[in-house]
Amino acid sequence: MFRKSLKADFYRSKKDNLLWISVIVVVGFALFTFGVYLLIDHLVADDEFMPISITTLTAFKSALNLTDNAGFIILIMTVVLLAKDFRQNTIRNKIIVGVKRSGAYFSSLIVTYLYVLAIMTFNAILTALLFTTAFESGVTEGNVFLEFLKNYAMGVVILTPWVIIIHFLTYITKSLGLALGITLGVYFILQLIAIIPQIVGVSDTTNIIMHINPSIQTMSYTLGSIFEEKKAFWVSIGSDVAISGLLIFLGSYLFNKADLK
Numbered sequence: 001m002f003r004k005s006l007k008a009d010f011y012r013s014k015k016d017n018l019l020w021i022s023v024i025v026v027v028g029f030a031l032f033t034f035g036v037y038l039l040i041d042h043l044v045a046d047d048e049f050m051p052i053s054i055t056t057l058t059a060f061k062s063a064l065n066l067t068d069n070a071g072f073i074i075l076i077m078t079v080v081l082l083a084k085d086f087r088q089n090t091i092r093n094k095i096i097v098g099v100k101r102s103g104a105y106f107s108s109l110i111v112t113y114l115y116v117l118a119i120m121t122f123n124a125i126l127t128a129l130l131f132t133t134a135f136e137s138g139v140t141e142g143n144v145f146l147e148f149l150k151n152y153a154m155g156v157v158i159l160t161p162w163v164i165i166i167h168f169l170t171y172i173t174k175s176l177g178l179a180l181g182i183t184l185g186v187y188f189i190l191q192l193i194a195i196i197p198q199i200v201g202v203s204d205t206t207n208i209i210m211h212i213n214p215s216i217q218t219m220s221y222t223l224g225s226i227f228e229e230k231k232a233f234w235v236s237i238g239s240d241v242a243i244s245g246l247l248i249f250l251g252s253y254l255f256n257k258a259d260l261k
Contacts, residue, residue, distance in 0.1 A: 002103040005094055009111040012090070018081050019115070022074055026123040029070035030063065034130040041135070055138025056131040060148060061222050063127035064155030066116070066162045067187060067215065070123055078116055078166050079183055082108065083176035101256045109167050109248070116163050117156065124152065154226065157240055158217050164244045168251040174258070190215040208232045212239040 013019060037054050065071045085091050085108060094104045128148070139147045165186065170179040194215035197207055210216050211232045217240070220226035226233055 002099070002107060005099045005103050006107040006110060008094075009107050013081070013111050013115055016081065016084075018077050022077055022119045023122070025073050025077075026070050026119060027126065029073075030123060030126045030130060033059070033062075033069065033127065034134075037131070038134055053138075054131075054135050056128050056135050057138030057148065057151065058222070058224070059131040059135070060124050060128040061151055061155060061224075063124040064120055064152070064159065065218055065222060066120060066159040067191075067218055071120060071159075074116060074119055075162065075166065075183070075187075076180065078112060078163070079170055079180050080176060081115070082112060082167060082170040083179060085171075086174045087176065102252050105171060105252050105255045108171070109164070109251075112167050113160070113163050116159070120155075120159060121152075124155070150227075151221075154221055157237060158214065158221055161214050161240050161243045161247075164247050164251075168247045171251055171255050172258070187215075194219055208235055211235045212243075214240070214243075 037059070041054055062068065063070070066075055091104055095101065137144050166179075166183055169182050169186075170176075173179045173182065190213055193210075193213055197210065197216075208229065208231045211220065211226075212235060217226065217236045220232065220236075226236060
C-alpha cells in the first residue's frame with residue numbers, strides 16, 4: 001500500500017500546475033538575478049562599494065537558499081501543494097482504500113522533499129550556467145567541480161530542515177491558512193534571531209551554538225564562512241539531523257492520532 005501511495009503522490013505532483021509554475025518562477029528569478037548583478041558589475045567599478053565580489057559560486061549558493069528570492073516563493077508554494085491533500089480529501093481517500101496513516105505521511109514527505117530538491121537544484125544549476133558566462137568561478141584553489149559539489153551538498157543539508165518543518169506544520173494543522181501563517185511566523189522569528197549576533201556582540205561559544213538556527217546556517221553558508229569554523233559546521237550538521245529526525249517522528253505520531261473529519 002505504501003508503494004501505491006508513493007506512486008499516487010508522484011503522479012499527482014507531476015500533473016499539478018504548481019510544478020510548472022515553480023519552473024517558470026525559478027527561470028524568471030534566475031534571469032532577473034543575473035541581469036541585476038550584470039548591471040551592478042558594469043555600473044560599480046569601485047571595489048569600495050562592492051566589498052563582496054560577484055562570482056558564480058556565490059550566485060550558486062544563493063540559488064540553493066530556500067528562504068530567499070525564488071526559494072522563498074517555492075517555500076510558500078510547497079505549503080499550498082501540501083494543503084491540497086486535505087482540501088481535496090486525498091488523505092481520507094487513501095485511508096479509505098487501506099493506506100496506513102504513517103504510509104500516507106511518509107509518502108507525502110518523500111515526494112515533497114524530492115519536489116523541492118529538484119526545483120532548487122534546477123535553480124542552482126541554471127543560475128550557475130548564467131553567471132559563468134560573465135563572472136569568475138569564485139574558486140581560487142582546488143578542483144572547481146568538487147568545490148561546487150561540496151557547496152551543493154551543504155546547501156542540500158541546510159534546506160532539508162525547512163522542507164520537514166513545512167511538511168510537519170501542514171500535516172499537523174491540516175489547514176492552508178494556519179500552516180502558511182505559522183510557517184511564515186517561524187521564518188521571521190528565526191530570521192530575527194539570526195541578526196542578533198550582528199547587533200549585539202556575542203561570545204564565540206554562543207555564536208557556534210546559535211548555528212542550531214537554520215537561518216544562521218543559511219547566512220553562514222551563503223557568505224562562505226560555514227566551512228571556516230569546524231565547530232559551527234558540525235553543530236549545523238548535527239542540529240539539522242536532530243531537528244529533522246525529531247519532527248519526522250513527532251509529525252508521524254501526531255498525524256496517526258489526528259482527527260481527519
